Amino acid sequence: MGIPERKEREKEHRREEILNAAQGVFFEKGLQTATMDEIAEAAELSKGTLYLYYKSKEDLYLGVMIRGMDILHNMFVEATSTDEPTIVKIKHLGDTYYRYFKEHRSFFRMFNFFLNPLLHTQVSEEMMGLCDSGNQKIWKLVIDLIQRGIDEGDIRSTVDPAECAIILWSNSNGIMMRMDTQEEYFKKMLGVDLERVMQKSMAMLFETMLTDSARQKVVSVS
Amino acid sequence: MGIPERKEREKEHRREEILNAAQGVFFEKGLQTATMDEIAEAAELSKGTLYLYYKSKEDLYLGVMIRGMDILHNMFVEATSTDEPTIVKIKHLGDTYYRYFKEHRSFFRMFNFFLNPLLHTQVSEEMMGLCDSGNQKIWKLVIDLIQRGIDEGDIRSTVDPAECAIILWSNSNGIMMRMDTQEEYFKKMLGVDLERVMQKSMAMLFETMLTDSARQKVVSVS
Amino acid sequence: MGIPERKEREKEHRREEILNAAQGVFFEKGLQTATMDEIAEAAELSKGTLYLYYKSKEDLYLGVMIRGMDILHNMFVEATSTDEPTIVKIKHLGDTYYRYFKEHRSFFRMFNFFLNPLLHTQVSEEMMGLCDSGNQKIWKLVIDLIQRGIDEGDIRSTVDPAECAIILWSNSNGIMMRMDTQEEYFKKMLGVDLERVMQKSMAMLFETMLTDSARQKVVSVS
C-alpha cells in the first residue's frame, strides 16, 4: 500500500524536472529555435525519456506556459486577497498584470506567442485542455471581481463584466506587446513613451466604467 | 528607345509574380511551414530564380507583408478622402481597420506575426527599411488626422495624438487577434460576442477623447 | 558487466564502418566532389547518422586521413624495428615512404591535398588535434632516428636532425607529387624517369650527410 502512490509522486517529480529544463531552454531560445536535444541535456535525461513524459515539443511548451498561467493566477489571487474596496482591487489587477509583464517577461511572451494557431499543430488534447482551464480560471477571477464591482455599485450596471475584462486585457496586452519588442522604435518614431500610454489608457478605460459615485472614491485613493 | 524601361517593367512584373506565388503559399502555411520549393513551384520558376529577386525567404515574406500595408494605407486614404467632418473620418478609420481585418485576414495575421523579432533573423536591411517606412506612413496618417481633430476642437486638447493612435490601435488590434483565433472559444467560455466588444470598446475610447461640443455631433451622425 | 563496453565497441565499430565508406568515396572523388549523400549510401546509413558520428564532411575527411598517417607510422616503425645499423634504417625510411606512395597512393594524395588551408574551414578542433599529433609522431620518429645516426657517428654532427628530416621529406615528397600527376608528362617532355630521379636525389642527399667513415659502410651495404 502506497507503492503506486510513491511511483506516481516520482513520476510527477520527473515531469517537473523536465519542465524546469524546458523552461530554461524555451525562455532563452523560443519554441522554434529550442531543440529537444538541448532540453534533454538540460534535464540530464535522454531525448527518448522526454517523449515518455510529454508527447511532443509543443506539449512541453504548453506545460511551461501553464506554469506561467498559474503564476499569474496566484498573483491575481494575492492582489485581490486584501480588504480593500473592490474597485481598488480591480485597479490592482491591472497593476499586477503590468508587474507580471515586467517580472515574468518570458512567460508573457510565451503566452502571446502561442495564441498563433499556425504554430501549434502537435499539441495533444489533454494539454490543450489543461491550458484552457488555466486560462478560464484567470478570466473567471477577473470577471467575478468586476461583477462584484457592479453589485457594489461602483461599476455601472450597463457594463458587461466579461466584455469589460476583455477590453481591459486587450488594451493593456496590446500595448505591452509593443513595449516588449518596439519600445525604442515607438520612442524614436513617434516620440511616445509606451509605459505612460499604458497607464493613461488604463486610467481612461477605468474611468468610463465607473459610476459617478465611485469616481470620487478612486480619486481619493490613487 | 525605351528598351531599358521595358526590361525594368518586366523585372518588376516578375517580382510581382513571385510575390503572388509567395502570397498564396504564406497565406496557407505561414512563414515557418512554407518552403521555398513550394513558392518556386507556385511561381513556376526555379528556386534559384527566387533568390535572384529576393534575398531570403523572410525578405519574400516581408515583400508580401508590405503589400498588405499598402492595402491598408490605401483603404485609410480612401476612408478619409471624403468631405465629412474630421471626427467622423476618425471613426471611419476604426471601421476601416475592422474591415481590413475581415477582408484581408491573412495580411492581418502576417503583420501581427512579424512583430515577433525572434522569428525574423534573415531580413535584409533594405526590406526592413521599406517595411518601416510603410508602417510609418500609416501611423502618420492616423496621427495627423487626430491632430486635425484637436485643431478643429472636436478632440480634447489634452489628448496626445500619437498616444491616442496607439491606444486605439492596441485596443482594437488586441481584440481582433482574439477574434481571429478564439472567437468561438470566447463565445462558449464567457458568452461574449467579440465583435460587439470591439465596437463597444472603440466607442468608449472615442467618447473619452471628444470635447463636450463634439459629442453631440457624433451622436447625431451615428 | 560489460554492457557499456560492448556499446562502446559497437559505436567504435560504426565509426570505422563510416570511415570505410567515406574512404572509398574520398579516394574516388576527392574532398570537394564527394558528397555526404554518396558516403551515406556507401555506408548504408542515413545522412543524419553520419553527422551523429562526425561533425562535418571535413572531419570525416580528416578521419580517413588520420588512418593514412597511422599506416605510414606503422610502416615506419616496422621499417626501423630491425637490428640493422641506424644509417641503414634511415635509408629504409626513404624506401618505405616511396612504398607508401606506391601502395597507398590515395592516402598520399589526401595528405598533400589537405596541406592547403583554404580547403578546410569546417574542421573541428578535436579532429585537427588528432591530426597534428599523428603528424608529430611521424616527424619525431624520423628525427629521433637521425639523431641516433649522429650520436653513432654515421651522420655528421653539423647536421640538424629536424632540418635534415624536412629536407629529405620535401625533396622526396616534391618528386612524388610530380610522379603522381605528371610522370608521363615528364617522360615525354624531358625524357626523364622520375622514379630514377627520386632514387638519385635521395642518394645524393644521403651522401652529403654522412660522415666519411659512414660512407664506406653504406657503400658496402647497398
Next chain:
Amino acid sequence: MGIPERKEREKEHRREEILNAAQGVFFEKGLQTATMDEIAEAAELSKGTLYLYYKSKEDLYLGVMIRGMDILHNMFVEATSTDEPTIVKIKHLGDTYYRYFKEHRSFFRMFNFFLNPLLHTQVSEEMMGLCDSGNQKIWKLVIDLIQRGIDEGDIRSTVDPAECAIILWSNSNGIMMRMDTQEEYFKKMLGVDLERVMQKSMAMLFETMLTDSARQKVVSVS
C-alpha cells in the same frame, strides 16, 4: 585592311581585362571560393561575356596562372642575362625562384594548387596546351643552363641536366610550400627555421653537383 587586326587587338585587350579581374578575385579567394559573379563584377562585365572569352572558370584560372609562369620565365631570363659564369647564374636561378615565391606568392600558390588533377576537370585543351608550353619553356631554360654548366666543366658530367633541374626544383618547391602554409607550425613544433633549411638544402644539392674545380670558384664568389 587593318580592320580585322584592330578587332583582334580589341578582343585581346578585353581578354586581358578579364584576366585582370579574375586575377584579383583568384588571389583573394582561391579557385573554389571565387565565383564567376565576383569576377564579372570586378571586370565590369556580365557573366555571359566572361564565357565568350573563356570557356570555363578553370580556363580563366589557367589564364591567370600562365601570367604567373610568364613572370617567372622573365625573371629567369633576366637573372641569366648577365655575363657572370654559368655556375653563378644557376645559383641565381635558385635565388630568383625564392624571390618569386616571396614577391609573387599568389602565383606560386596557384601553380601548386593546380598540380592537383582532381581540381581541374573543365579545362579546355587549348588552355592546357598553352600552359604546358609555358611550363616547358621554363624547364628548358633551366636545363639548358645546367647543360652549359656541364659543358663548361663546372658541373659533373655524370649529372643529367633534366634530372638535376627536377631535383633542385622539387626540393626548393617542397620547402616553400611548407613555408607558405606552415612556417609557424614548423617553428613551434620542431624549432626549425624553414628559410634557413631551404638555403642549406639548396647549397647542399649544389655542392654535390659541382666538379672539384668549380667548387673553389663558387666559394670565392659567394
Next chain:
DNA sequence: TATGAATGAGGTTTCATTCAT
C-alpha cells in the same frame, strides 16, 4: 558582341520523432 535572367542540380546540415534494447 554583350547581356543578365534563368536554370536546377546539388551542397551541407538540422532535428522531431521512433524504436529496439
Next chain:
DNA sequence: AATGAATGAAACCTCATTCAT
C-alpha cells in the same frame, strides 16, 4: 522506465553555365 542510435525529410541557399534577346 530509460536509453540514445537511427531516421529521413526537409530546410535554405549557391553558382557554373546556358540562351534568348
